[in-house]
Amino acid sequence: xxxxxxxxxxxxxxxxxxxxxxxxxxxxxxxxxxxxxxxxxxxxxxxxxxxxxxxxxxxxxxxxxxxxxxxxxxxxxxxxxxxxxxxxxxxxxxxxxxxxxxxxxxxxxxxxxxxxxxxxxxxxxxxxxxxxxxxxxxxxxxxxxxxxxxxxxxxxxxxxxxxxxxxxxxxxxxxxxxxxxxxxxxxxxxxxxxxxxxxxxxxxxxxxxxxxxxxxxxxxxxxxxxxxxxxxxxxxxxxxxxxxxxxxxxxxxxxxxxxxxxxxxxxxxxxxxxxxxxxxxxxxxxxxxxxxxxxxxxxxxxxxxxxxxxxxxxxxxxxxxxxxxxxxxxxxxxxxxxxxxxxxxxxxxxxxxxxxxxxxxxxxxxxxxxxxxxxxxxxxxxxxxxxxxxxxxxxxxxxxxxxxxxxxxxxxxxxxxxxxxxxxxxxxxxxxxxxxxxxxxxxxxxxxxxxxxxxxxxxxxxxxxxxxxxxxxxxxxxxxxxxxxxxxxxxxxxxxxx
Numbered sequence: 205x206x207x208x209x210x211x212x213x214x215x216x217x218x219x220x221x222x223x224x225x226x227x228x229x230x231x232x233x234x235x236x237x238x239x240x241x242x243x244x245x246x247x248x249x250x251x252x253x254x255x256x257x258x259x260x261x262x263x264x265x266x267x268x269x270x271x272x273x274x275x276x277x278x279x280x281x282x283x284x285x286x287x288x289x290x291x292x293x294x295x296x297x298x299x300x301x302x303x304x305x306x307x308x309x310x311x312x313x314x315x316x317x318x319x320x321x322x323x324x325x326x327x328x329x330x331x332x333x334x335x336x337x338x339x340x341x342x343x344x345x346x347x348x349x350x351x352x353x354x355x356x357x358x359x360x361x362x363x364x365x366x367x368x369x370x371x372x373x374x375x376x377x378x379x380x381x382x383x384x385x386x387x388x389x390x391x392x393x394x395x396x397x398x399x400x401x402x403x404x405x406x407x408x409x410x411x412x413x414x415x416x417x418x419x420x421x422x423x424x425x426x427x428x429x430x431x432x433x434x435x436x437x438x439x440x441x442x443x444x445x446x447x448x449x450x451x452x453x454x455x456x457x458x459x460x461x462x463x464x465x466x467x468x469x470x471x472x473x474x475x476x477x478x479x480x481x482x483x484x485x486x487x488x489x490x491x492x493x494x495x496x497x498x499x500x501x502x503x504x505x506x507x508x509x510x511x512x513x514x515x516x517x518x519x520x521x522x523x524x525x526x527x528x529x530x531x532x533x534x535x536x537x538x539x540x541x542x543x544x545x546x547x548x549x550x551x552x553x554x555x556x557x558x559x560x561x562x563x564x565x566x567x568x569x570x571x572x573x574x575x576x577x578x579x580x581x582x583x584x585x586x587x588x589x590x591x592x593x594x595x596x597x598x599x600x601x602x603x604x605x606x607x608x609x610x611x612x613x614x615x616x617x618x619x620x621x622x623x624x625x626x627x628x629x630x631x632x633x634x635x636x637x638x639x640x641x642x643x644x645x646x647x648x649x650x651x652x653x654x655x656x657x658x659x660x661x662x663x664x665x666x667x668x669x670x671x672x673x674x675x676x677x678x679x680x681x682x683x684x685x686x687x688x689x690x691x692x693x694x695x696x697x698x699x700x701x702x
Contacts, residue, residue, distance in 0.1 A: 387475060549573065
């Protein structure tokens with residue numbers, strides 16, 4: 205009961221902040237990029253909270269439960285991506301567009317913008333959807349089963365959509381100060397308490413060595429191809445994460461945009477490492493619990509994804525458990541808000557404002573975007589039934605964004621020779637490759653042995669989905685660019701510093 209009271213009180217506090225901040229929204233710029241006036245400390249908090257979502261709380265936890273510390277390869281892909289982002293953050297702020305697709309249009313063409321928008325809409329609806337799915341599981345655990353995960357999903361969807369509709373980016377950056385703080389505090393306290401509860405560090409290590417010794421190795425019993433396959437999605441998503449670019453545009457200066465990226469790097473490394481260690485301790489705690497394993501002895505992937513929340517609800521002292529569960533609520537809400545916000549911004553600007561409401565007033569644009577948030581939220585909820593686990597949803601959506609948008613985006617900032625045709629072809633080929641793989645996986649989902657196409661067997665393990673998609677996208681980018689006329693200087697000079 206105490207845990208439920210703490211979590212509900214925390215969510216109500218966030219709702220109150222959002223309602224208060226909604227009164228400050230005067231224009232579309234306020235709603236979309238918080239008036240371009242966000243200071244460093246708030247930008248760091250909201251960037252960290254953007255990345256640490258249900259994909260981390262559930263996906264990272266579940267991957268750690270079945271592979272051990274080798275999960276860090278999954279997280280490290282994003283860490284490297286953040287460092288690369290550091291090189292271009294100031295330039296993004298200087299160009300000062302609203303969305304990533306604005307950058308694609310400026311460097312390539314309106315077609316690139318439209319294709320980028322379609323890619324983002326599809327992928328981000330999946331990401332928003334698994335925040336709802338994660339929220340449903342969270343509520344089911346918090347209620348000790350009295351609320352089903354299905355009902356919990358509806359409650360989570362209503363809450364996340366409501367938060368986003370109220371004040372847009374102003375609301376998001378305001379509540380993420382609290383979300384980031386409670387997230388870090390909860391993880392720092394939980395780890396030593398969970399270790400102590402299992403009898404100390406030696407007991408944890410001994411249990412893991414006796415049960416699954418490969419969990420303590422860097423490779424976790426996998427090969428280099430697995431490492432590439434598991435690290436690529438997070439690296440590429442970070443490179444082409446539209447909400448990051450939208451938040452860079454919210455910064456109050458170019459210099460502070462770069463400072464915020466380094467703050468984000470430190471925050472994400474610390475929080476994700478703590479999450480991995482907590483989940484690893486959870487493996488030791490629940491090594492003999494039949495709920496976490498199938499009849500053949502393999503890990504129950506869906507149940508394994510709940511390991512951090514299970515520790516908070518079942519293993520920790522009540523107040524510490526309540527703090528961890530409040531952090532869980534913060535993670536789900538903050539990431540769900542951001543991805544609904546970014547998707548709706550793209551739909552509003554790149555579709556409705558570009559083609560249907562060119563002369564709309566500032567207030568009309570805000571209301572159009574709020575309607576888009578409601579519609580996208582509903583579609584995201586309906587898409588959840590296509591996937592079994594949150595990690596599967598994460599890898600598919602990360603690859604959709606990364607393979608389609610990261611190669612042309614990086615080329616825009618680092619390769620003068622990339623052409624308009626090359627950028628458009630790269631986006632289209634990356635998106636189509638992921639869609640084809642997803643469709644074939646769905647068709648052969650329940651087949652013991654599906655077809656082999658160009659050396660790839662279906663259904664394809666989603667741990668490896670990024671490799672073929674990235675190869676196709678980069679190859680297309682290079683080949684088409686080299687076969688078409690070089691761009692003129694005015695195409696690239698604003699993106700590439702001397």
